[in-house]
Each structure stands twice: as C-alpha cells, then as structure tokens.
Amino acid sequence: MSQHYNSLISELRKTVDDCESQHDLMNVKSKYLGKKGLITIEFESLRAAQDDEKKELGRLLNDLKNTALEIINEKQNSLINNLSLDNKIDVTLPGKNISIGSRHPVSIVINEITEILSHYGFTQETGLEIEDEFHNFEALNIPSTHPARDMHDTFYVDNNKLLRTHTSSVQIRSMKNSKPPIKIMTPGKVYRCDSDPTHSPMFHQIEGLHIDSNINFCHLKGVLKDFIDEFFGRKTEIRFRPSYFPFTEPSAELDIKFNGRWLEVLGCGMVHPNVLRNVGINSKNYSGYAFGLGIERFAMLKFGIKDLRMFYENDLSFLAQFEGLK
Ligand code: DAH
Numbered sequence: 223m224s225q226h227y228n229s230l231i232s233e234l235r236k237t238v239d240d241c242e243s244q245h246d247l248m249n250v251k252s253k254y255l256g257k258k259g260l261i262t263i264e265f266e267s268l269r270a271a272q273d274d275e276k277k278e279l280g281r282l283l284n285d286l287k288n289t290a291l292e293i294i295n296e297k298q299n300s301l302i303n304n305l306s307l308d309n310k311i312d313v314t315l316p317g318k319n320i321s322i323g324s325r326h327p328v329s330i331v332i333n334e335i336t337e338i339l340s341h342y343g344f345t346q347e348t349g350l351e352i353e354d355e356f357h358n359f360e361a362l363n364i365p366s367t368h369p370a371r372d373m374h375d376t377f378y379v380d381n382n383k384l385l386r387t388h389t390s391s392v393q394i395r396s397m398k399n400s401k402p403p404i405k406i407m408t409p410g411k412v413y414r415c416d417s418d419p420t421h422s423p424m425f426h427q428i429e430g431l432h433i434d435s436n437i438n439f440c441h442l443k444g445v446l447k448d449f450i451d452e453f454f455g456r457k458t459e460i461r462f463r464p465s466y467f468p469f470t471e472p473s474a475e476l477d478i479k480f481n482g483r484w485l486e487v488l489g490c491g492m493v494h495p496n497v498l499r500n501v502g503i504n505s506k507n508y509s510g511y512a513f514g515l516g517i518e519r520f521a522m523l524k525f526g527i528k529d530l531r532m533f534y535e536n537d538l539s540f541l542a543q544f545e546g547l548k
Pocket residue numbers: 387388389390429430467470488489490491512513514515
C-alpha cells in the first residue's frame with residue numbers, strides 16, 4: 223500500500239515541478255486533492271478496511287494528504303517569490319483611504335468666536351470647572367436665598383464644591399486676581415442637572431467681560447453688533463430686550479433675526495455694583511459690561527443642526543461633515 227502512495231507522491235512532485243504558474247499549480251492541486259482527486263479517492267478505501275486496520279490506514283492517508291499539501295504550498299511560495307516586484311505590487315491600485323478626523327463643531331465655533339473677540343482685545347481665561355458657591359453664586363449677587371439659584375440645577379460635588387453652572391464664575395476669579403482694565407473672554411464647559419432634546423447636562427459657554435473707567439452700554443452694544451455680523455458673515459438684524467440677571471444692571475437679552483424669526487442668542491448687561499464691590503473694585507471709578515452665550519446654540523444656528531444631542535454622540539458621519547474647518 224505505502225508503495226502505491228509513494229509513487230503517487232513522486233508523480234505529484236514531478237507534475238508540480240513542471241508548473242510554471244499559479245494557474246497550473248491550482249489545476250494540479252485539484253487533480254490530486256479536489257473532490258474527485260487522485261488522493262481524495264484513496265480515502266474511500268477506509269470504508270472497506272477492517273476495524274483493526276483503520277487506524278494505521280487513516281494515519282497513512284493523512285500523511286499522504288499532508289505531504290501533497292506541503293509540496294504544493296512550497297511550490298506556491300516559490301512561484302510568488304520569483305515574481306518580479308512589478309508583478310507583486312499593482313501600483314495602479316487606489317491607495318488606502320486614511321481618515322484623519324476633523325475638528326468637533328463645538329471647537330470650531332469656540333475657535334471662531336475667540337478669534338473674533340480677540341480682535342477687539344479680549345484675552346482668554348479658562349477658570350475652574352469645579353467651583354465653590356462664592357465664585358459661582360454669591361460673588362455674582364446670587365445669595366443662597368435667591369430664586370435664581372433654582373434656575374441653575376446645580377450638580378454639587380460636596381457641601382461647598384460644585385460643577386460650575388456658568389462661565390460667569392471666571393469673571394469673579396479674574397476681577398479678584400487683576401486690576402482694571404480687564405478685558406477677558408472665557409470659553410469652557412458648564413454643567414447643569416438637566417437633560418432632554420434641547421438641554422444637555424454638560425454644554426459650553428463663553429463669557430465676555432470688560433471693566434475700565436467710563437465703560438457704558440454703548441460699548442456693549444457696539445461690540446455685540448460687530449461680533450454678530452462677523453460670526454454670521456453678514457449684516458444681521460439684532461434687538462436688545464430688557465431682561466434680568468442678578469449680576470448685571472441693567473440687563474438685556476440679545477435677539478437676532480434668523481430666517482425671518484427673532485431668536486434669543488445671549489444675555490448681557492452692565493456689571494452690577496454689588497459684583498464689583500464683592501471683588502474689591504470701586505464702582506465709582508470703574509464700570510463694565512458682561513455677556514454670556516451658549517456655544518452649542520451658536521453652532522446649531524451656524525451649521526443648521528436641529529438636535530443638540532448630535533454634538534455628543536460621536537457619530538462619525540455627522541462629525542465628518544466638518545472636515546477641513548478650523
Ligand atoms: N450666566 C448666564 C447664564 O448662564 C449668562 C449671562 C447672562 C452671562 C448675562 C453674562 C450676562 O455675563 O451679563 O445663563
């Protein structure tokens with residue numbers, strides 16, 4: 223029996239040696255190892271074998287098959303190695319697309335807003351995300367009994383520590399740490415215990431603050447008018463509506479005319495004398511304005527995004543739309 227197998231193998235070796243291409247080799251492979259191949263049909267003898275012969279016969283047949291495969295694989299490798307480089311690599315195939323990611327729309331808008339405001343002389347301050355009640359509330363004229371505390375849905379870290387609910391807290395840190403003139407912008411994350419299609423527990427704000435002698439509401443109006451025109455890239459109709467914030471007096475909200483409708487886009491006002499007093503600035507010598515806005519809201523208007531949650535889902539097909547923007 224093994225004599226027969228040996229001659230099968232030497233016959234196979236000879237035919238394999240003669241092969242000049244992968245195609246030839248595949249034909250030989252199927253002649254010997256295909257469904258009705260010369261080696262495959264040898265396995266049929268197992269069925270007729272006596273029980274005590276089966277084990278030995280099975281071993282011989284497996285050896286036969288493995289040896290045949292080895293011979294074929296070896297030839298296959300040598301055929302590949304003998305190919306010239308030009309045949310191995312098809313230089314006309316398109317390259318692999320390497321995707322390099324893109325900037326997040328919130329970052330794009332932060333960059334754009336800070337770029338515009340920097341032209342008016344605002345410098346960047348970041349402040350702290352974990353704040354205390356003094357900087358987030360009390361110094362901003364929001365004592366613990368003040369109803370405005372309810373509006374803020376605060377995440378408390380412990381008794382006195384909290385996640386800042388607005389970037390207005392950075393105003394306090396800056397005014398305490400430096401003397402007027404102060405002209406800062408404070409982009410950053412803020413946190414509120416609130417979550418639905420139009421609210422997220424974490425979002426971004428930017429605050430502007432300008433303190434100097436003789437600053438008045440006209441300065442505020444001028445800066446915001448220019449800022450809105452620059453951000454939206456065209457003359458935009460705006461209106462100031464009287465409003466209330468504990469840390470500004472008078473206070474206003476700014477609306478813009480967007481696709482024929484008035485939309486509220488930011489809060490602003492003249493810094494309240496109590497706030498100036500809380501940080502040791504004499505309100506007889508200095509005055510200032512402040513404004514605060516939600517970055518996501520500006521990004522939604524700019525890019526026509528309808529659902530706030532899109533910003534936080536990390537859906538690559540959504541994010542890829544912003545490729546190339548700075
Ligand atoms: N801190 C306010 C908020 O989170 C926004 C704001 C309103 C900031 C008026 C200001 C301001 O500086 O003057 O809703």
